[in-house]
Amino acid sequence: MTTTVESVHPAESVHAAFERCAAATPDAVAISSGDTRVGYAELDARANRLAHHLRALGVGVESPVGICAERSVETVVALLAILKAGGHYVALDPRQPRERHATLVKEAGPDLILTQERLLPQVSGLARTVVLDDPELDRTVLSGLPATALGTEVRPGHAAYVAYTSGSTGAPKGACVPHRAVLRLVQRNNFLTAGPDDAFLMFAPLAFDASTLEIWAPLLSGARLAILPPGEPSLDELADAVVQEGVTVLWLTAGLFHQMAEGPVARLTTVRQLLAGGDVLSPHHINATFAALPGVRVVNGYGPTENTTFTCCHIMEEPVGDGPVPIGLPVTGTTVHVLDERLREVPDGATGELYAGGAGVARGYVGRPDLTADRFLPDPYAAGPGARMYRTGDLVRRRADGVVEFLGRIDNQVKVRGFRIEPGEIEAALVGRPGVKDACVVVHTHPESGKRLVAFFVADDSVLPAGLREAVAAALPPYMVPSLLARVDALPLTRNGKVDRAALEAREIRERPETNADFRAPGTALERELAALWAGLMGLDEVGVDDDFFELGGHSLMVTRIVAHVAERHGVELRPRDLYLSSTVAELAEAIEGSAAG
Amino acid sequence: MAEAAEAALDSWTIVVNHEDQHSIWPAGRELPPGWNEIGFTGDRQACLDRISTVWKDLRPLSLRS
Known part of the structure; x- marks a missing residue:
């Protein structure tokens, strides 16, 4: 008798779905990391032992457990163990200072933090700690514990993890994500195929919710999770790791995707599905990827953490034309509403705010009922009663064919000389031009002349600012045409790989910009x-x-x-x-x- | 006139569902199925402030032990 993962009932929890995979293909490789191979049954057993230990330390259903760890096998074991013990993980990013960990620990309330030897100083004293890579832990504690599951009853609505995001005000907000939401992302969805022949790269920091997809999509599909060694890789190191580990599914933030498409993309020969997002993608780089990797599928993945990693995805299998790349269609288990300020649907083609409903909606923000109520609203369009939808703060429009186009953040919306302007719309128009690789539009305030729109762009030398301005002026209303188009070698990125708008807002431009004319000094x-x-x-x-x-x-x-x-x-x-x-x-x-x- | 229109745009009522999850809804609009008013209306911020005082446990009611 053969058991396939698909033939059984939908899982109640992330770890139960993993356990079914482990039972179905116990000898398949679950994790690879250099020369190390960990099979499904072995991973399950190791996680069970640690789960028993965590239970003994007091972890039960709805317990928050901190984890401050680099990418490693024991980190993945720990995530599974936390879920198996009934708890949910709260990622503490090792790149962040100790004070931030202290803030998060105080708010999310874990009294236990799992960490690694070299990161211990960052978290010791904030809560009790378990050092995952301490050889004594295995020898004296775990080896004596059962390799069988605890059998904790965890339901789809129970918390799986808390992911902290920086709010616009700077105070971190912890989105609490239930098991149901993770399952809806990684099982039988419409944007990804994953099976035993696939390998996903564990690359994103745990604190970043792309890790939800990277880790749980393979482990709940019988695929392999390939772990990139800790540290920030160069593009070449990343490409090397992808090929050496035989990675078939890769997620890159938009900024890194653009750099990769300019660099060693042709070496990613094992990759069959390349997902990118987090910022606007450029058609130029998508087409460069298709040229370098025939047959690859490129997916523009869009979504806020509060609706569990992806809300919409746009799948591309052949070169795209100029013009903005859509964010596509809602992912399976998600509904998308485009609404006005009073929560009424706007017609197709009109600009509105994207609200996401369905199984991906988070529980809310830990310890912040007011922020939760502000962003998680009754969903009047849901099939069932009492449902909620998440207000994304993103401006979009829906085409007649259902495809959704991203226009920018409401927060980034600026007012210049009385006009309300969405920089994202201008950026999309710029990036849609041939030869333009990247763009970011910000407002500069000049003491003499007031506010003006400044577009920073990355482009081939053949692209001239004057021509670009004409093209944008033909596509946008006059008040949306940037006052200044400034060429840069690359857009600055934040540590999470997003375009650093604040840096560009602060960048003073005193140099005479490129114009159609050569410089000629005044005579008279x-x-x-x-x-x-x-x-x-x-x-x-x-x-x-x-x-x-x-x-x-x-x-x-x-x-x-x-x-x-x-x-x-x-x-x-x-x-x-x-x-x-x-x-x-x-x-x-x-x-x-x-x-x-x- | 304009002020009245703006005030109407910022008039909300606090609502709650079967899981004791609280939120806000445009005052005077028909409630979505499964949501009930708790009897507090005001501008957005007033409603959110009140929610902070009445909604203490963010876990869905059915998952509270």
Whole structure:
């Protein structure tokens, strides 16, 4: 008789689903790490022993257990053991300072932290500790404990883990995710195929919820979890590890995906499914990936931690055209509503906020009923009574074919000269242009000229800012066209691999930007005066006399200032439209001289 | 006029479901199935502040032992 994972009833818990895999394929490799191989039955037995130990230390249903550990076999054993004992894990990121661990421990309340020898100083004193890689633990404690399951009754609504995210205010929020939500992500979903021939790379930090997919998708599918050694790998080290471990499914944050597509992507020959997300993906890099890896499937995975890793996925199997890459369709077990401020559905094609309902919705934020009630609302569109949906804070629109397009964060929404603007929409328009690899749009506030939109972009040398501006102007309303387009080699990233918007908001641009014209210094006194005026208004060190006013970042408020200046100093009444006709310092000087002479 | 419209946009009522999960809902709108008002309405922040004082255990009711 053969038992397949698919033929049995849906599991009640993550560890029960794993146990069924272990029973079905006890000898299959569950974890690989360099030369180390751990089979399913062995992993199950090791986790059971540790679970008995955790139970003896007081861990039961709904107990939070801290884990501060690097990627390793014993870390995976520990996660399973925590669940088997009925508890849920609270990841403490080893890269974070001890004070942050203290804050999280105080809030999430674990009185036990599982850690590794070299990380012990980071967490000792915050709670009782178990050192997972202490040889004495195995020899004197675990070896004497049963290898059989505890048989704890854990239900789908019980907590599996708490993942902390940084709120916009900076205070960390711990999203409490139930077993049901993890199962809906990794079992029989519509964005991933996973089976015994697959290997997933354990790469994301435990504190980052991509790890939910990386760890539990393989272990609940009879596949293999390949562990990348601890530390931050270079692109080449990452590619080496992928090939050596035979990784077939790989998750990369958008920033890293773009770097990989520029770098050693062609070496990822074992990868059949490449998932990327967390920020806007560029068609250029997706197509570079298809060119380097024929037959690969690229998935744009979108979703907040509060709806368990993925909410929507867009699956691509062939090169894509220019234009924004959609976030696709809701993942299995998730419903997506596009709503206005009063929670009413907006028509297809209209901009609204994405609300996610279904089995992936988290329980809420640990210890914060107010924040929970603010973000987790009654779901009037659910099939069953009393359901909730999560308010993502993301602006989207749904196409007539059901595919969802991401437009940006409500938090990032900015107001410039009275217009409400979504930077994500501009970024998507930029990244959709041929040759443009990445873009980030922020607001700079200049003491003279007020707020202006600045687009930082990464592109081939063939892409010129003037041409890019024209293309964007053809696609977007005038108030959304960036005042300044600044080329950069790469966008700065935060430690979680997201674009560091704050760094770009703080980056001062005083250098004259690239324009269609070569630099020519002012010749006449009037040209010098006008060039100095423009440079002052625009916050630039210098401007050339053939530079176009709008390419330099000029806008209508500056036009008013220039008109006033010329009237006062030269007694010439320009009309604002004169500046649109004579849009360089040289042309404007000529126009002024012409008027004064006439 | 504009202020009245804004006030109407920020008028919420506290609701609770069978799992004792609390949330807010636009005041005056028909309640979604399975949700009941607790009898407190106000602006968003007032409702959230009140929820902090009445909802102490975030575990679903059916999972509290």
